Amino acid sequence: MENMRKLIMTLMLAFVITGGTVGASRAGRIPTGCLPSVLKQRLAEIRRKFGPVTIISTIRRGARIAGTGRRSKHADCRAVDFKIRNRMKVWRWLNRVHKGGLGLYHGPCKHIHIDNGHRARWNRGYCG
Numbered sequence: 001m002e003n004m005r006k007l008i009m010t011l012m013l014a015f016v017i018t019g020g021t022v023g024a025s026r027a028g029r030i031p032t033g034c035l036p037s038v039l040k041q042r043l044a045e046i047r048r049k050f051g052p053v054t055i056i057s058t059i060r061r062g063a064r065i066a067g068t069g070r071r072s073k074h075a076d077c078r079a080v081d082f083k084i085r086n087r088m089k090v091w092r093w094l095n096r097v098h099k100g101g102l103g104l105y106h107g108p109c110k111h112i113h114i115d116n117g118h119r120a121r122w123n124r125g126y127c128g
């Protein structure tokens with residue numbers, strides 16, 4: 001189980017690093033049209049209030065939640081991961097206003113996850 005978790009984390013890290021080095025051209029291909037309107041509106045609001053957002057991930061076909069095996073909201077394009085300056089400030093604001101899932105990822109990823117599921121809050125030291 002621990003080895004599997006390490007493997008998943010390594011693969012996810014590789015994905016994030018690849019996305020980062022290829023830059024805007026790759027980020028531009030991440031689809032956002034499939035996101036529910038509540039998340040599109042939330043992203044627009046974040047951009048207005050806090051500045052540019054770099055989308056890391058939206059839909060990931062067949063995605064499972066690391067360590068649980070449960071189906072991820074990313075599998076159905078009901079979640080978005082993004083990077084932004086002043087991440088903690090943005091996270092504190094989202095913690096107040098966002099009604100769905102809100103995840104804060106530290107370590108190499110440093111991204112925020114939001115989804116349109118039920119209210120949930122988590123912090124992770126790894127990518128996911």
Ligand SMILES: [Zn+2]
Pocket residue numbers: 057074079080081113114128
């Ligand atoms: Zn996510």
